[in-house]
Amino acid sequence: MRKIRFVLEEFFRSFHKSIFKNMLLMLMFSISLVMGVLMCSYYLDMGDRYKDTTQHIGDSTWHSLNIVMADYESNHISDSFTTVTGCRNMMNYYEELSSSQEYPFFSLNDAQSVVMRDSDLMGFFGEKSYINFLDEAEPVYTFYTEDEQCLMWWLKGAQIDLGAYQMFGLRTVEGEGFTEENMVIQKASDAIPILLGNDYQGMIEVGTTVDINCWGYVYPCRVTGILERGSSLPPFGKMDMALTSLDSRIILPHGIRVKEETKNVDEIARYAFNDYIAVEDGIVCLPDGVELIDMIAAFREVGDKYGLPPAQIVGTSVGMDLFRKESDASVRNLLILTITLLGFAFYGLFVTFYDKIQSNRRTYGIYLMNGCSLGMILTPCLMEIAVILIPSVFIGRYVFLSADNMGSFPVDVTVRVVYFFVGIAFLAGAGFITYLMRGVDAEHLMRQKD
Amino acid sequence: MKVAGKKIPRGTVLLFLSFTAISLCLLLIVSAARAERINDMSRNNMYTGHQKNFSVYNAEEENVWEDVIENLSAKYDDFAIYMPIQDPEIVVRGICVKGSVEVPPMIEGKYFDFDASWSGTPTVILGKDCQKNIFEWNGKKYCTYGGIEFEVLGVMGTKEDSRINHMMLLDLRSAVRMTNVNTSYVLDTKKESDMIKIGQELSGLFRYSAEVAILLDKGDGVSPIAQLLSSGRIMDTMHVMILISFSLSSILVTFIWLRFRRTLLYAWQLCGYKEYMKGLETAKRYYLAAGFGFVAGLSLMTLFSLTVEDIQMKVMDIVQAFGMTVGLGTVILLFCYMVDRRNT
Amino acid sequence: MIKLRDVTKTFGKKEARVEALRGINLCIEEGELVAIMGKSGSGKSTLLNILGGMMSMDSGEYQYDGELVNFTSQRELTKFRRNEVGFVVQYFALADDLDIFQNVALPLKYQGYSGKKIKEMVMEALRELEIEDKAKSYPSELSGGQQQRAAIARAVVKQPRLILADEPTGALDEATGEAVQEIFRKLNESGKTIIIVTHDLKVAGHCERIIHLKDGMISDDGPGDVVREEEVIV
Secondary structure, eight states: HHHHHHHHHHHHHHHHHTHHHHHHHHHHHHHHHHHHHHHHHHHHOOOSSOGGOOETTEEEEEEEEEHHHHHHHHHTTTTGSSSSSHHHHHHHHHHHHOOOOSSHHHEEEOOEEEEEEEEHHHHHTTSSGGGGGBBBSSSSSEOOOOOOEEEEEEOOEEOHHHHHHHHTOOEEEEEEOOOOTTTSSSSSTEEEEEOOOGGGGTTTTTOEEEEEEEEEEEEEEEEEEOTTTTEEEOOGTTTTSEEEEOOOOOOEESEEEOSSSOOHHHHHHHHHHHHHHHTTTTTEEETTOOHHHHHHHHHHHHHHHSSSSOOOTTTTOOHHHHHTOOOOOHHHHHHHHHHHHHHHHHHHHHHHHHHHHTHHHHHHHHHHHHTHHHHHHHHHHHOOOOOOHHEEEHHHHHHHHHHHTOOOOHHHHHHHHHHHHHHHHHHHHHHHHHHHHHHOOOOHHHOOOO | OOOOOOOOTTTTTHHHHHHHHHHHHHHHHHHHHHHHHHHHHHHTTTSSSSSSEEEEEEETTTTTTHHHHHHHHHOOOEEEEEEEESSSEEEEEEOOOOOOSSSEEEEEEEEHHHHHSSSSSOEEEEEEGOOOOOOEEEEEEEEEEETTEEEEEEEEEOOSOGGGGGEEEHHHHHHHHHSSSSSSEEEHHHHHHHGGHHHHHHHHHEEEEEEEEEEEOOOOOOOHHHTTSTTTTTHHHHHHHHHHHHHHHHHHHHHHHHHHHHHHHHHHTTTOOOHHHHHHHHHHHHHHHHHHHHHHHHHHHHHHHHHTTOOOOOHHHHHHHHHEEEEEHHHHHHHHHHHHHHHO | OEEEEEEEEEEEEEOOEEEEEEEEEEETTTTOEEEEEEEETHHHHHHHHTTTTTOSSSSSEEEEEEEEOOTOOHHHHHHHHHHHEEOOOOOOOOOSOHHHHHHHHHGGGGTTTOOOHHHHHHHHHHHHHOOGGGGTSOOGSSOOHHHHHHHHHHHHHTTEEEEEETTTTTTTTTHHHHHHHHHHHHHHTTOEEEEEEEEEEOHHSSSSEEEETTTTTTEEEEEEEEEGGGOOOO
């Protein structure tokens, strides 16, 4: 009990004496730790990638994509839909991503509602019952376009591109499915192909045209084909989940190409927006032998080429995700600075404790002379190091838990890495102190000059 | 330790290394920030990133903006109202700006100020690649757009191809006259914190003359830390954290350095040095070490910029970084010196 | 030259309060070589620091050359120390990173002397102390005796009238200590007033006057050839 009391008193005395330096060290370690973990997350596979978000189709690993919604909300890409050049730019961006030989790509949204005006719905279904095809039981009177308000109905839909159509082996019983030919329209005002689920067979004829609103844009559509019964798609491409039946759905295309140059922004903007959504619905393959970080770099290059945000690959580590917009050189600089910072933090710790032991050597000599063991002198120093490092744990936890506001990476893994780093720092500090105090005796301490 | 026969005082090497790191860090941050500002401006199409869209409905008269702009400009600085105009090839906007919001790099002439952007005279700022139809008359440059002759106030642009080169900014009055007052606009402010109050004021000013729909949310509940650690801001956050950490380590190093100077301080005291003389002597030694550190940091940065394409350093960056290093060093020295004198 | 009247100095508060000096009355004439002796804690160093303007007193008067020394003004104290006093301390107080020349030149900086004049004065002082060949050496390269000579050179370079030495031979061996004492004697012969705090009987024995302090008060004040055995510090 007396020994514990002695150790605690010595710890508080020593800590209080250099409280300011200790606080500086706490801050330095906290900052260095966060940066060190981020750098490790970027460069090393620490296991903080969400492997659950990857899909396995066949032998390949596929990742979902996003263009982060916050960017859109801040009009980062707003001019992509207000000028013809902006629209073409967006469409070329999508085309480059989706036609990449290196990183196979498809777009799929198995549950995309589509909207019809009341009058269009009546014309489309005629006398036949449409209840089974509705996504919402009741219609809503709202804006169909910016200028037009009317009664609108929500129907079940899906949206896929040619790649997804082919990949999941969809086939038609009537008409034709999506093909390379029918996915290209001559003029922006031409109708685009849509497919219908098998439940529509006998109700709607191939060739029927209708206007459909999706995402606030109106598309003139023509029914190209009706799918086989039981056609289905894996939700978000996830093969391990229950398949979504397409039987009662209207399937819109992603990736419509418009041949003719148009000066009408309204006409082309809907296809540009469709391509933007196609990236949001995109799923990209990580080929064998290719590192995820290389794929991120490739996507960044495409983004830079078109002046658009690089598509976010879901399931990367926290470091890869945060630095996806930065060039390799910038991140490398950051790495150099982080290593230097860590070096300074450790150096600061070592110098502080070296100084502390030097300035307390007479005191320690007196303790030793009076029967105190070396362990009892060492223990308060180790406790002090632990106290300096503990805030790093809390700050690291807080920072990474806050960063994971969208649940985009397994934060428990990252927090374990934080503990690991703190543990390493503690062992380094403890090792240093033990080394300094090795072989010390009272006479040696007392005899040292100022 | 001796260099060229002269003894290097204890602790000085640490100080030198500290300031090498600080100045390298500052040079990297300043040059990256400058490059990023222009890139961001271009990527954001000259919006700050926190701009808000709004629409005006049911305004019966074109001059509905007169009172609104007059009231808004009397109360607030550093805001801009943009009116995007549809053009097949280039980005065209009407603009009324008070103070400075996002000022693009200008190649010729000057950018809009409040008077120029809200004057009776049609004026335009052209992007570098939009100068096709310029003509000169009476010593001034003009161009015609939408049937109106605009006086060219200036030309903006960047050396590398960017969106700024393909933009055209008209004064807001002319833009409204060319199209229709009932259309979409964009409100932008220099500081994100001003957006809500200016947006609400704008909405209030239109109350009787028209309707305005502007969505002013206070944020979607994302924590400040999450915002700082978002992919759009992570580099800035990292640079600031590095700077803070190096500054803290410099404080630690300065305390150690001052501790090693105690014998010298005592000697000065014995010799009857006044306080300011002691301070001056201490500062001379400190700035010498810091100065050498800055030179070393600058040399390293020069090496980086020669070997790495992405890093480019300009004279202004060096001047800014030097000023910041001196400022930071002075603050650290003053703080540590005062604390050290109080404790001894 | 120096007159102290009822000088008191206390350290600490409440139970830790220590009266280092209790009503010291003292007169020292110009040109005297005085030793102040006493046990540890008797107030010797405190008295010396007050005499040199390094420390203020709680009450009393300090007259130097008939004028009151103003302890409330740091500026005046510093000026007094700069112009009138040369200090020598036990552990030399030489700056490690300055060579001997620079250390000795310290008091002359900011005095308005030209570089040439400073060099002249410093070399003169070093010659006087017989270490002019060590001008470019650093303190760590010198022996204890040489370092103390350098410290004395620094104290005398500006030709002060009063030299205060606090245990100047405390860190030196006997032979070196005697050499240092000889230096003080020579300086005294040249007209300087020297006050030495010491517990060394031999050093005190060389002084013409010994003041004994006991519990903060002067217990004895007499010629140097009479030394009380019971005043020897263990």
